[in-house]
Amino acid sequence: MKIENPNPIQWQFSERAQQLQSSFIREILKITQRPEIISFAGGLPSPATFPVERMKAAYDKVLSENGKVALQYGPTDGYAPLREWIAGSLSTEGSTILPEQILMTSGSQQALDLLGKVLIDEGSRVLVETPSYLGALQAFSVYRPEFKSVETDEHGLVPASLEGIAEGARMLYALPNFQNPTGRSLSVERRQELVETCARLGVPLIEDDPYGSLSYKGAPSPKMVAMNPDGVIYMGSFSKVLTPGIRLGYVCAPLPLVRRLELAKQAADLHTAQLTQMVVHEVVKDGFLDQHIPTIRQLYGDQCQVMLDAMQEHFPAGVSWTKPEGGMFIWVTLPQQVDAMKLLEQSLAARVAFVPGAPFYANNPATNTLRLSFVTVPPERIREGIAVLGKLIAGML
């Protein structure tokens, strides 16, 4: 049946495909999955937090009671009861979110891709934090925008720095709670100022919020979408509060935008698995997350403190780091002359991994930065790994 000596295809890829790059993090993760490595490189939540039994019971219940519906094609916008639940959870006293504003997505990475598809033309200006979430840079890059990095300080994004660079921007992408990669959060005042500035300048503000409920102490900060529901696009995810492997996220957007996103999703994958959405609704509808999330906060908060204490003990003078109040990451700034990529080479030889900070910058990477995650490593291994890093950094000074 096989044809004889076919001409080899001369592949001609699209211009956007020619610049596709693998995430540097995913490449590092491949190296660091061997058990002998102490890896602070991951962005994965701790599997210790996955409510496996609860999920299993929900799959059983949904398939038993409603299997034929759960396994059939479903609507592009998503499973209505779950969209209602989400809209309710985002509504506040002063601001009502409608279920029609919610589009379910295949993880919140897909929301980034759809936003890029619908908002970015080649050369469109897109504003991002300095540094920003790598997965977002990767998703938007496909549509070839011109990235402008917005200034940040120890309190996160500086709203005043938007003046002069915001003109004609298609969006500002921000991660206000326990940011990936820095662990920093925007203060309430900054949020208000940022929302006002974006509204005044006419720039849609994307509020990406995978970690918002993982605050170690105190209540989560107010959401920016509640401050201006007509100008803020909110992205949420079940990955960090339930499990990531089911790939379920959502985007909440003003109606003119959400309809476009829905059409783009229809062309991209028709809809997100109906069964997954019904199961998650079954799990969350009676308040399970209210009991479950505090256990995640406790675990992550304790391990974060172990890492911060170990850094205090082992890192030499001249190294500084963030002190996150939630989330999964600490951001380290080395003395100017230390290259985190060179440090990584040495630390991998000593069986400790992390992610250099440079890939998180859309422009002008700071090569003396790095990201550490503490959530999947047990305390004694955290102390061991930080001691190794401290010694290596000291040796490079």
Add this chain to the structure above:
Amino acid sequence: MKIENPNPIQWQFSERAQQLQSSFIREILKITQRPEIISFAGGLPSPATFPVERMKAAYDKVLSENGKVALQYGPTDGYAPLREWIAGSLSTEGSTILPEQILMTSGSQQALDLLGKVLIDEGSRVLVETPSYLGALQAFSVYRPEFKSVETDEHGLVPASLEGIAEGARMLYALPNFQNPTGRSLSVERRQELVETCARLGVPLIEDDPYGSLSYKGAPSPKMVAMNPDGVIYMGSFSKVLTPGIRLGYVCAPLPLVRRLELAKQAADLHTAQLTQMVVHEVVKDGFLDQHIPTIRQLYGDQCQVMLDAMQEHFPAGVSWTKPEGGMFIWVTLPQQVDAMKLLEQSLAARVAFVPGAPFYANNPATNTLRLSFVTVPPERIREGIAVLGKLIAGML
């Protein structure tokens, strides 16, 4: 907290977003889901074929034995044992498919989107059948190609008609088995000729095959990918042989292309749900489909025959239709002067629905065509609905 009188956003969508349109079929489906309507409009498989108990047992087993892995992030290319199983199922005596050539996707609609993303620049030539699968036209359209319609006859696509229009084409998209919308299949000779022609002209050939195993009689036809694994891209799906609601498909491509598709998928949604892939592997690994698929063939084959018999009895002279040997669809050609869209208006008033053929054409729609699906309608309702259509068509002559 809400800010005062924000400026309304003047949404500026990307050029590609401005031309996004909802699938005409999905719009019709919204109207036709009321139970009193006899709907031949659906493209949905029959829920009677969903192996709910088998799926439930597999979810239970995977979550019990391997829950933490199933619920964690997974690799972009997919769950290795399932990719191996698929590669094995596609390999033939003369042609070996490697697991590395398989990329798991969120339904085969996502494979269409990724192929468009990686292969199509604005204005790129893309060759499609006349008529072609609407979901593919929709997915590719986002990337703004120039579609060229390739001639077809009662045996499907005519390979000789590629001469003169294939130059520089980024791909030829074909659905060789029980095509959606026509129900037609390519003969073995035509397949061979098509593969040879594409190889000679240097055009990548996409073989979309969701219905290939749903042959009512006899063995499935040979796959084109086996005839030239370096020039044919094969797309498969679990939607029509297991269940669609889990959203699981795959693409098998030559290595240079599959690596690009993987990078595009990483940016689009990181990976397809690990749990879904492990469950499907659990269901299929010991030959379940060999027992299950014959029950689908039997049901669809019987209902197809009921519809064909009813058409023979009720449709007036001058109407012709395909006689599918598998799959889910019959294609009807009305006398030239009858507009299927007008027929639909009348038939909806009489509570019978179908899909007019025009949206399935990339160029020059034939307005006197329509698609009928017989898989979700019980026999007595098929007869009733076809009688209604026959009477209405006769009235329009």
